[in-house]
Amino acid sequence: MSTMLWTVLGFALINYVVKAIGPVLLHGRSFPPRVAAFVDALPAALLAGMLASSVVGQAGRGLDPGMLGGLATAAVAWALRAGQLGSVVLGVAATAALRHFG
Structure with a gap:
């Protein structure tokens, strides 16, 4: 498997774990607003990080x-x-x- 595929799978796992922590640890209660905003923004931030690295390329040569x-x-x-x-x-x-x- 390619490195990018492993990266995507890793980021998906991180996202899933962070989103699953709330229901498991809080037992039906909701996150505080700041934590909820962070959890909601996490997938977009991970995608932006992958996009930025693929746009710039290795050591900035693929710009x-x-x-x-x-x-x-x-x-x-x-x-x-x-x-x-x-x-x-x-x-x-x-x-x-x-x-x-x-």
Whole structure:
């Protein structure tokens, strides 16, 4: 199996364990708001970490300006409340345009 697949499986296991700790340890009670916010943000943070490492590549040699422009476009679209689908579509379109014209 590839290293990326093991990484994804490891992150999925970490995410599952953290989310399972609450019901097991708290016996039906809910997390405090700050802990709940952390647990809710964990999958996105793990995915962002994997995405950043795959975009930059090993030792920064795989840096793709088109992809970075697309990610920046998606981030700005998300900040402007374009929603998930809108942000992804705009990010993909920006990446394609930057690669085509750049």
